[in-house]
Amino acid sequence: MTVHSILPASQAEYEAQMRRLEEEAESARQAFIQAKGNYDRLCGEMRNLRIAWRDQQETTTQQPQPANNAGLVTKNSAYPDRIKPHRGRHTHAATYAPGLLMHTACNKKFEEDNVDHLEESDPITCPACQRAVKNNA
Incomplete structure (x- = not known):
């Protein structure tokens, strides 16, 4: 009005x-x-x-384990999921945020529909996520 x-x-x-x-x-x-x-x-x-x-x-x-273990493979309760943005090259450690967002350990946010969901055992290849996960372990 x-x-x-x-x-x-x-x-x-x-x-x-x-x-x-x-x-x-x-x-x-x-x-x-x-x-x-x-x-x-x-x-x-x-x-x-x-x-x-x-x-x-x-x-x-049962899916086979990835042959490329070039990244950090660790379980982290703060960032339990592994995602790879569409057209992205790094695998990020991530967690769900409100509103269908994925929040990564390197402080990036992606809409859930814009990422590929990977296995928890997939290696983290994002250097910033690797540092954040190692520092919070």
Whole structure:
């Protein structure tokens, strides 16, 4: 709603108009908070579904270990996932962030749809991620 081009003629009209706008603003704020909570809940459910699906697929198909162990191979609870950005050359240590983002140990953020998900045992080839994982181990 836009502010009326006609200004209130009296203090009472001003206060009434201000109260109405404050009530509308509070109602919009409450709706935003509820929608944000619902969005975060749905993102969490989608993340959990992806993780459960990946775990199920790992147990049903045994994939061979990668032959190239040129990077750091370590388990890290802070960054348990391994991702490779589309058209990227390094494998990053990553974790899920709210809103379907992947946050890497080297402080990069990728949308989940823009990365390839690799096995936890795949070596980390990003030098900055390697340093961060070694320092936090």
